[in-house]
Structures are given as C-alpha cells and as structure tokens.
Amino acid sequence: MSVKNEDLSGPSADHLARIEQLERKIRAANAQRTLYGGVLASKLGMHQTDLECLFIITLGDKVTPGMLAQETGLTTGAITGVVDRIERAGYIRRVRDTNDRRRVFLEPVMHRIDEIRAINRRTNRAWIEELGRYSEAELELLLDFADRNYEAAVNATIALRQEAD
Amino acid sequence: MSVKNEDLSGPSADHLARIEQLERKIRAANAQRTLYGGVLASKLGMHQTDLECLFIITLGDKVTPGMLAQETGLTTGAITGVVDRIERAGYIRRVRDTNDRRRVFLEPVMHRIDEIRAINRRTNRAWIEELGRYSEAELELLLDFADRNYEAAVNATIALRQEAD
DNA sequence: TCTGATTATCTTAGTAACTAAGATATCATC
DNA sequence: GATGATATCTTAGTTACTAAGATAATCAGA
Numbered sequence: 001m002s003v004k005n006e007d008l009s010g011p012s013a014d015h016l017a018r019i020e021q022l023e024r025k026i027r028a029a030n031a032q033r034t035l036y037g038g039v040l041a042s043k044l045g046m047h048q049t050d051l052e053c054l055f056i057i058t059l060g061d062k063v064t065p066g067m068l069a070q071e072t073g074l075t076t077g078a079i080t081g082v083v084d085r086i087e088r089a090g091y092i093r094r095v096r097d098t099n100d101r102r103r104v105f106l107e108p109v110m111h112r113i114d115e116i117r118a119i120n121r122r123t124n125r126a127w128i129e130e131l132g133r134y135s136e137a138e139l140e141l142l143l144d145f146a147d148r149n150y151e152a153a154v155n156a157t158i159a160l161r162q163e164a165d
Numbered sequence: 166m167s168v169k170n171e172d173l174s175g176p177s178a179d180h181l182a183r184i185e186q187l188e189r190k191i192r193a194a195n196a197q198r199t200l201y202g203g204v205l206a207s208k209l210g211m212h213q214t215d216l217e218c219l220f221i222i223t224l225g226d227k228v229t230p231g232m233l234a235q236e237t238g239l240t241t242g243a244i245t246g247v248v249d250r251i252e253r254a255g256y257i258r259r260v261r262d263t264n265d266r267r268r269v270f271l272e273p274v275m276h277r278i279d280e281i282r283a284i285n286r287r288t289n290r291a292w293i294e295e296l297g298r299y300s301e302a303e304l305e306l307l308l309d310f311a312d313r314n315y316e317a318a319v320n321a322t323i324a325l326r327q328e329a330d
Numbered sequence: 331t332c333t334g335a336t337t338a339t340c341t342t343a344g345t346a347a348c349t350a351a352g353a354t355a356t357c358a359t360c
Numbered sequence: 361g362a363t364g365a366t367a368t369c370t371t372a373g374t375t376a377c378t379a380a381g382a383t384a385a386t387c388a389g390a
Contacts, residue, residue, distance in 0.1 A: 033318045036322045052196060102339070103339080136180070139180070142307075148292075153197035214347080
C-alpha cells in the first residue's frame with residue numbers, strides 16, 4: 001500500500017474531515033449490516049446473536065462454546081442458550097471431543113448453512129457484481145484496510161478495557 | 166473510481182476468492198466494532214442500543230423518537246426506554262416541538278458527547294494516525310466503497326424483507 | 331494412584347430490554 | 361366540532377441475558 005503524505009506538518013484539515021467522514025460511513029454501513037442480520041435471523045427463526053455465533057463457527061475450525069463466549073463477550077450460560085437454539089434449528093451439531101471429554105465441538109451442518117448463503121447471494125446480487133468490477137489493486141487496498149480496521153477495533157477494545165473506570 | 170475488468174467472461178476464481186475474503190474481513194471488523202461498542206456502553210452505564218441511538222441522534226438534525234424507531238427497527242415502546250436511559254445519563258434532552266406538540270426532538274448535549282468522543286480518540290489513537298497516512302486518492306476509494314457498502318446493505322435489507330417467507 | 335486444583339460446559343434464579351397492544355394527546359380534514 | 365391520522369408513551373408479558381454455582385472431566389504433584 002502506498003501511504004504517502006508529503007506534508008510533514010500532518011494531515012490537513014480537509015484530510016481530517018474526510019477521515020471523520022469515512023469513520024461515520026463505516027459506522028452507518030455497519031449499522032445497516034446489523035439491521036440486515038436481524039431481519040435475516042428472524043426469517044430463519046433465530047436471533048441476531050445466534051446468527052453471529054453461527055458465522056464464527058463456520059469461519060473457524062473446531063470451535064467450542066468456550067471460544068464463542070470469549071469471542072462474543074457473552075457468558076458461557078448465554079452461549080449454552082445460543083448453541084441450543086442454533087442446534088435446534090439444525091445448523092450445527094454438538095460433537096463431544098474424544099480426547100478431552102469435557103469439551104464440545106460445534107460442527108456446522110454445511111448443507112443447511114449453504115441455504116443461508118444462498119439467501120445472502122440472492123439479496124446481495126448487485127453488490128457482489130459491483131465488487132467484481134474492482135481491480136486487483138483496488139481489492140488489495142480494501143482488503144488491507146479491512147484488516148487494519150479489524151486490528152484497530154481489537155486494539156481499541158483492549159485499550160478501553162484497560163482504562164481505569 | 167476505476168472499475169476496470171478486462172476479462173469479459175467475468176471475474177476469475179482468484180478474484181472471487183478475494184471478494185469473499187473481503188466480505189469475511191468486513192464482517193469480522195464489524196463484529197469487533199460491535200464488541201467495542203458494548204464495552205464502551207457499559208463503561209458509560211448505558212446499553213449498546215442506547216449508544217447506537219445516541220450516534221444516530223448526533224449525526225442527524227432534529228431527530229425524533231419515531232425516526233429512531235424507523236432507523237433501528239425497534240418498536241416505539243423500546244425507543245421510549247432507550248431515550249429515557251440516554252436522557253437520564255445526561256447525553257440528550259427531550260425538547261417538545263412547538264409547531265407540532267405531539268413530536269419530541271432529541272437534542273444532543275454536546276459537551277457530554279464530547280466526553281465520549283474523547284474516549285474514542287484515546288482508544289483509537291493509533292488507528293486515527295494510520296488513517297492520516299492514506300493518500301487523498303486512497304481515501305476517496307475507501308469513502309466511495311463505504312458508501313456503496315452502506316447502500317448495498319440497505320438494498321439487501323429491502324430485498325430480504327420482500328422475499329416471500 | 332489418590333487428592334486437590336483447574337477447566338469446560340451446563341443449570342438455575344433473577345433482571346431487564348424488548349415486543350405487542352392499547353392509551354393519550356395533538357394535528358389535519360371535512 | 362367530529363373523524364381519522366400521527367407521535368409518543370404506557371402496560372403487560374416474554375425471553376435473552378448475567379451471575380453464581382453445579383457437574384463432570386482433566387491435569388499436576390506428592
């Protein structure tokens with residue numbers, strides 16, 4: 001990525017205004033995505049939290065309830081409820097770890113998850129097409145940005161937790 | 166923006182893989198930001214929903230409870246509770262519209278909101294600095310992308326709502 | 331190999347945010 | 361002024377969530 005900034009006195013006021021605008025737009029887009037998640041979840045007879053947890057399960061390998069609790073910030077008790085609902089809906093199965101029988105793996109039922117993906121493809125057809133028109137270099141920049149944005153959010157959360165109350 | 170794609174047969178498999186990766190990263194960043202919002206809200210003695218609503222209030226002009234309900238998808242009853250909490254915490258004031266006395270404007274108390282912004286600036290110091298290093302052209306691309314992403318989420322939500330159950 | 335400490339998940343009791351439905355008050359129209 | 365529509369609030373009831381503890385398996389040390 002080329003992060004050139006000729007002006008050594010720091011970003012200009014105009015530049016700063018754009019950055020704040022970007023922050024606002026990212027937030028707005030996130031809010032809309034969250035709203036979409038809520039509508040989708042209710043269509044599937046689940047909750048927003050359930051759907052987010054299901055996403056984490058499909059992303060990772062051999063995800064356990066404990067890992068879900070850590071990643072989401074929910075208590076293990078809440079996660080039990082979440083996992084109950086997702087399992088009852090048929091999107092995952094609880095599989096006991098044979099090595100450590102305390103643990104439970106949350107095994108995604110892929111053909112059911114593909115149903116959800118199909119919905120997303122239908123409702124996001126135009127967006128996926130738009131994304132396809134980005135050049136490799138542009139995609140590279142966006143990927144890198146999304147990565148940094150994720151890391152920034154992680155670090156900000158850590159920093160916030162460490163601040164004295 | 167330059168959205169060139171020489172290959173008329175559509176994006177390559179590699180290109181598609183990158184797009185999916187981008188989607189996943191955006192979702193992950195989104196989830197982390199949501200987590201941050203939760204931690205921040207609890208630090209402020211509020212809820213995540215309250216903080217999101219407060220953000221909407223500070224963005225718009227003369228926001229009413231009804232508008233909040235529409236934008237968030239919550240019921241007006243829930244919004245009453247949200248507004249009660251934000252008001253009790255001192256971040257907004259209810260101001261009756263003198264023209265239409267049924268309506269209530271949610272007036273942000275700026276010096277209190279600046280306290281929240283100060284926290285965000287502290288915890289996001291590194292990220293803000295990183296953003297400052299992006300060139301104008303790059304920022305332009307990112308802004309445009311965030312815009313499109315927002316619009317895409319709006320359209321996807323509409324499309325999803327319209328799908329037969 | 332027994333004992334105690336740790337870890338992973340689940341259970342239970344209680345809280346509070348949310349929904350749905352309706353009440354209240356104001357505005358607009360005839 | 362009567363009727364219908366609109367904006368917010370109220371009420372009753374549901375349920376996802378937290379906090380604390382129970383259960384059960386594993387690990388570490390003597």
